[in-house]
Amino acid sequence: MMAGKHDKREAATMRKVTGPMDGMTRRDWLGGAAIGAGMLAMPGSAVARRIGRGDRVNVAVIGAGGMGAQNMAKLTDQNIVAAADVDFDHVAKSLTDAKGAVRADRLALKSAYDRAARFADYRRMFDSRKDIDAVVIATPDHHHAIAAKTAMERGLHVYVQKPLTYTVREGRTLLDLARRNPKLVTQMGNQGHSGDDGRRVVELIRGGAIGRVREVHAWTNRPLWPQGEPRPAAVTKPAGLDWELWLGPAAVDWGYNPDYAHFNWRGWVPFGVGSLGDMGAHLIDFPVWALDPGLPTRVETRHSRWGGDDDIWDGKPPADLGSYPLANVTTYRFGNAKGGPVTMTWYDGGLMPPTPDAMLADARMNPDGGVLYVGDRGMLMHDTYGEKPVLVGDGVAARAAAVPVSLSRIRGGREGHEMNWIRAIRGEEAISSPFSVAVPLNETMILGMVALRADQPIEYDGVSGRITNVADANRFLDREYRKGWSL
CATH class of the missing domain: 3.30.360.10 (Dihydrodipicolinate Reductase; domain 2)
Structure with missing residues (x-):
């Protein structure tokens, strides 16, 4: 579902989109991800850090401005260790008012961003930072699935803005990955689901x-x-x-x-x-x-x-x-x-x-x-x-x-959607909108x-x-x- 020249797309061969949902029961389909992080081994990746109740989660963000800044402003009591963005001038504008002063509700986030490692390419961030536990993905839609899959394959919990993916196959790929790794805590950014x-x-x-x-x-x-x-x-x-x-x-x-x-x-x-x-x-x-x-x-x-x-x-x-x-x-x-x-x-x-x-x-x-x-x-x-x-x-x-x-009811309701993800990672609360729920909706x-x-x-x-x-x-x-x- 990508626009280039129309005749080029017609010539492309479409892979059959099957697998993750074949033979699934309704319980498999609608059941939430298991809460708690535990010890998690992923193919080609390190073992995820064990995170317990009350622990601070090491969070990275991909797409740190705009909606990403809104998400991250609710996570400043965690350890924001890295940020990937293609335009940090735009990120800075997301933290300031029309006069260029840092917004009162973004002071803590600016301080956290100032301390975080910065990357233009999120793939390089994943390669170089081994202290990340969880990733917020707030890029344009066409990056969502690749960023999420890359993170999940490294044993990282993911919060992905809506729409979860750009195509049907991408959604089924992420669902299959989540089902095979049930200790990964996944959340789509449809915050009304927590209201x-x-x-x-x-x-x-x-x-x-x-x-x-x-x-x-x-x-x-x-x-x-x-x-x-x-x-x-x-x-x-x-x-x-x-x-x-x-x-x-x-x-x-x-x-x-x-x-x-x-x-x-x-x-x-x-x-x-x-x-x-x-x-x-x-x-x-x-x-x-x-x-x-x-x-x-x-x-x-x-x-x-x-x-x-x-x-x-x-x-x-x-x-x-x-x-x-x-x-x-x-x-x-x-x-x-x-x-x-x-x-x-x-x-x-x-x-x-x-x-x-x-x-x-x-x-x-x-x-x-x-x-x-x-x-x-x-x-x-x-x-x-x-x-x-x-x-x-x-x-x-x-x-x-x-x-x-x-x-x-989710603590904090609609405004608590991001922290619900953190609490689920720590084993404190059931996740609100995991991929088992988000993928069929998407x-x-x-x-x-x-x-x-x-x-x-x-x-x-x-x-x-x-x-x-x-x-x-x-x-x-x-x-x-x-x-x-x-x-």
């Missing part, structure tokens, strides 16, 4: 507060970055930016433009997974969690024009892909859902589902993002991250009040982008990890890697 509101939503849906759910709608106001646009011209890169390392595994030779780095990469095909990859982990997480639908069996995406289209648009992706379409509507059919078939529709680009007739006059659908569950005995709606749930329908409130608390998200690229509905066999009705679309489950990089 109290989101966990209550799951309890209410499972507890039958709105009856049987057959229909779900999820929406976001993203993109907040360029999409539906042709590639801009290359310009001179900032002096402190290593552009070749930033491109990394992306199999394109694009010159630098600020429309790509350091935030806008999300909308460009070689680097990001669009709005669905960016926000799906915060929104469709909860229906996937609550309804236990398994992987989708059919996916179809309708969309506005692709970036890079000619004036005459035939609806198909352009030969040289640039940015994703500005708006998408993706319909998922879960034919094997535990409680019977479920249809979930995703809207982005500012699109939203129509307001149901039964919606209360004062219950407003948040245009920034939300999820609506339609049950046969009522409806439930919540904002992004599962927050601010609203119940709609006669008798729903009374049924909801009778639903008991059944899920554990795969569901990515399949929406596969259907977009396929330009027609796809039928999917989740056991084999294959598209069964459009053989050629299976190439979008994998991607080509730039020379010198591989999974």
Whole structure:
């Protein structure tokens, strides 16, 4: 799922994406990673340090600015021993305000970064630093899987920002690695999974507060970055930016433009997974969690024009892909859902589902993002991250009040997601969103982008990890890697 020339991708041979999920039981699939680090031997690596309750964890970060700085600011009571980034000028800006003064909430992080060893290339960091216990990965999407796999093969615990991976094969590779090394503590950065509101939503849906759910709608106001646009011209890169390392595994030779780095990469095909990859982990997480639908069996995406289209648009992706379409509507059919078939529709680009007739006059659908569950005995709606749930329908409130608390609560809630990972490494708390949970969620998200690229509905066999009705679309489950990089 990598953009170079379209005919080059068509000529590439797609490896069969199977293995990690074949023959898995539901317990294998949904079970969390074992808590506690223990002694851990990995092929070709040293034995991981034993970490006990209350110990400080030696943490490294890959992608230390932007979202990485937000993550690391919550881990300053640990030992931040190393940081890898292609642009430490950008990292410095993530610690300061508009006037250049260090932000009060980033003082501790700046001090930690000043003490940490610095690397441009995370591969060199792994080769030279043997004191790392755990790694936060907050790079652009196209680096996630390679960085995570490299860390895990060295016996390191990983926290990986969403989307977990760029392709289906990458996700299954990481899941297989996590399953073979159960003492590794893995976490995806979908922090809403640790929130109290989101966990209550799951309890209410499972507890039958709105009856049987057959229909779900999820929406976001993203993109907040360029999409539906042709590639801009290359310009001179900032002096402190290593552009070749930033491109990394992306199999394109694009010159630098600020429309790509350091935030806008999300909308460009070689680097990001669009709005669905960016926000799906915060929104469709909860229906996937609550309804236990398994992987989708059919996916179809309708969309506005692709970036890079000619004036005459035939609806198909352009030969040289640039940015994703500005708006998408993706319909998922879960034919094997535990409680019977479920249809979930995703809207982005500012699109939203129509307001149901039964919606209360004062219950407003948040245009920034939300999820609506339609049950046969009522409806439930919540904002992004599962927050601010609203119940709609006669008798729903009374049924909801009778639903008991059944899920554990994470210390610190949504804001405690990073420290939950640390506490799980120390054996103090169960992990919130391990790869056993994150990979099928991520795969569901990515399949929406596969259907977009396929330009027609796809039928999917989740056991084999294959598209069964459009053989050629299976190439979008994998991607080509730039020379010198591989999974």
